[in-house]
Amino acid sequence: MTDPFPFPRIRAILIDLDGVLFRGNTALPAASDFIQFLREQGIAFRLITNNATLTPSQYVAKLHSIGILIEVEELFTSALATGLYMKQQGASGDSAYVIGEDGLRSALIESGVRLTDGDADWVVVGLDRQVTYDRLARAALAVEAGARFVGSNPDVSFPTEAGLVPGAGALQAVISATTGVDPVVVGKPQPLMFELAMEQLGSIRESTAMLGDRLDTDIQGAQAVGLASIMVLTGVSTRSDLEHSAVQPTLVVDDLPVLIGLWKKALEA
Numbered sequence: 262m263t264d265p266f267p268f269p270r271i272r273a274i275l276i277d278l279d280g281v282l283f284r285g286n287t288a289l290p291a292a293s294d295f296i297q298f299l300r301e302q303g304i305a306f307r308l309i310t311n312n313a314t315l316t317p318s319q320y321v322a323k324l325h326s327i328g329i330l331i332e333v334e335e336l337f338t339s340a341l342a343t344g345l346y347m348k349q350q351g352a353s354g355d356s357a358y359v360i361g362e363d364g365l366r367s368a369l370i371e372s373g374v375r376l377t378d379g380d381a382d383w384v385v386v387g388l389d390r391q392v393t394y395d396r397l398a399r400a401a402l403a404v405e406a407g408a409r410f411v412g413s414n415p416d417v418s419f420p421t422e423a424g425l426v427p428g429a430g431a432l433q434a435v436i437s438a439t440t441g442v443d444p445v446v447v448g449k450p451q452p453l454m455f456e457l458a459m460e461q462l463g464s465i466r467e468s469t470a471m472l473g474d475r476l477d478t479d480i481q482g483a484q485a486v487g488l489a490s491i492m493v494l495t496g497v498s499t500r501s502d503l504e505h506s507a508v509q510p511t512l513v514v515d516d517l518p519v520l521i522g523l524w525k526k527a528l529e530a
């Protein structure tokens with residue numbers, strides 16, 4: 262049996278974080294070795310995450326604390342992608358009413374967007390654990406008044422120890438339900454996230470792969486933009502999910518040690 266995964270032509274890889282490199286506050290086996298392997302092989306990478314609450318430096322600190330050494334530039338959050346998207350849409354100098362935390366706010370400021378609590382050209386909504394009815398109401402009023410509506414990522418919920426709680430998508434849904442306007446959403450599985458990450462890497466589809474743990478975001482999104490995809494079984498999606506899914510990754514591996522082994526073997530062949 263031959264391995265259909267095109268390892269030799271992969272020169273860049275987009276890597277999901279939670280369920281791939283770590284779980285909660287624990288690094289997964291060989292997470293650090295995998296990053297090291299990519300560096301040794303000169304394979305470019307970006308760690309891509311829908312989490313828009315942390316800034317890249319906050320993420321670097323979190324990863325360092327569990328033994329994964331990466332540089333600020335190697336992170337690509339949906340907050341950065343949102344800032345980049347808006348910049349490309351000519352938003353530099355525009356004003357934005359933002360529901361979101363540090364990660365989103367600082368990314369927009371870096372893109373030259375002015376954050377305001379008054380009249381806004383844009384309404385940008387990510388996860389905000391301090392959100393109030395008043396802020397949701399103001400965001401809805403701004404969208405009604407014609408502001409462009411953008412969502413950092415579509416996740417309607419996220420897991421906590423107590424169970425699922427509302428995510429960025431749930432907050433966007435409040436404004437959509439109120440105004441009848443749907444946001445342009447940037448994060449996975451939207452093509453924008455993958456396209457902007459590739460732009461950052463300077464990579465092309467043919468030589469770029471996506472590595473993730475979720476069929477419905479990582480793998481489905483990668484497929485939609487024509488990227489080869491690798492699914493690890495250390496996160497959300499399971500083998501039984503795979504059996505019932507129309508979306509199938511190019512390669513499935515149990516974990517990162519297996520992936521490193523296969524990749525090394527393919528390069529030696």
Ligand SMILES: [Mg+2]
Nearest residue numbers: 277279280474
């Ligand atoms: Mg994940």
